[in-house]
Amino acid sequence: MAITKLEDGRWFVDVEPVKGKRFRKRFKTKGEAQRFEASVRAKLAVTPEWNPRPKDTRRLSQLIERWYELHGHAITSGRRRRNMLLFIAAKLGNPIAQTFTVSDLVALRKVELEEGALPRSINVRYSYLKSIYTELRRLGDIDYSNPLDTLKPLKPQQDVVSFLSKAQVATLVSALRDYSTFPHLALISEICLATGARWSEAQRLTWPMVRAGCVVFANTKSKRVRSVPISQELQDRLEAYFASKTRFPFCREAFARMVKRCNIELPRGQCTHVLRHTFASHFMMNGGNILALKEILGHTSLNMTMRYAHLSPEYLQDAVRLNPIAAVDVV
Structure with missing residues (x-):
């Protein structure tokens, strides 16, 4: 039901351009009702939140490859960073990038620390992963917030500088x-x-x-x-x-x-x-x-x-x- 005539002679608009967005209004004339319906549907085309993207189902490895395609190829260590990130994605089980959480990464960090990885090295790798989301959001490739925004780096013990006599x-x-x-x-x-x-x-x-x-x-x-x-x-x-x-x-x-x-x-x-x-x-x-x-x-x-x-x-x-x-x- 979109536009119907009521018993009192007025016109009733009942329009739902997207699921969950329903508009109802009464007008004296059919023309006013039609213009209102048209304006509501037009707003759908120009307002992103009224016309949300389908859920992003890309895997983390796909997001990494997309980052490399759009940005990583242009930085000095881009290829090496890409390979490092793909290795992390594999260790994480290559989750859906949008539903990936800080808890997932913290669990991996615990394992890596137990295996003897250095806190400073872990911080560097994970900051690279975090920057993937930041850069792709800046470029408009993703429209959701960075799921790793709340990740805090480890505080490593300051190393004594070693040098040769x-x-x-x-x-x-x-x-x-x-x-x-x-x-x-x-x-x-x-x-x-x-x-x-x-x-x-x-x-x-x-x-x-x-x-x-x-x-x-x-x-x-x-x-x-x-x-x-x-x-x-x-x-x-x-x-x-x-x-x-x-x-x-x-x-x-x-x-x-x-x-x-x-x-x-x-x-x-x-x-x-x-x-x-x-x-x-x-x-x-x-x-x-x-x-x-x-x-x-x-x-x-x-x-x-x-x-x-x-x-x-x-x-x-x-x-x-x-x-x-x-x-x-x-x-």
Whole structure:
């Protein structure tokens, strides 16, 4: 029933354009009743809440692929992040993305912690998953709120920065230079030790990126291009290497074997990153400026660089000079 004539001569409109939205009204003329019905149906076409989308039944893996198609392909680590997220989706049983809950993820987090996963690594992975929903909602691909909005990250114990001593640096560099099977291994390692570069940044280095006594790092984690001076000796060795080759091959596992062979024990996950920590730590111990270190490392925030501040000689001397015992005479 839409429009009917009542016994008193008026016209009655009873229209339900969508289930649950019903409108009833009386009019003096049939024309008024028809115009009202038409306006109600027209509103349905332009008002999203009157015409809701069908329930989104896509699985989490499908949402991840959609994110990669719309956004992930354009970011530096997009493919690696996509694979990581698909692995998480599989561990979760690939649930319906819209009905997925924080409780589901917290249950997986408990299992991963029991298996020995690091809280910081878990936080990073789960923040990537959370951002999938945020980005797809921003792009209009989903119309529901982020089901992971209430997820709070774990609070990890702050790690002590591990770095190599001068003796360990000498032992490692000597062993790498003598390792004829991988002659490039010493070069990559020394680039990291000389510039504070990440292993991946040093491994991607090509000869055109060596300019006037500096190495230029592009496509970095912080998206910033940075230039760091190097010694003439290191530049000459790079020039000799790239005279017959275009790039460095992958050799992270070979480096890990050499570290073990040199009897250098490191915290889990710091095998190559220890070179960057070593540069930064010795830079500060030798009196370097914290702001200069921030620029050399390419940090976007000084807070990231401050982990090395305690190694500054001035910082250490202040601890001796300014403590309360230093200011009193004990008889």
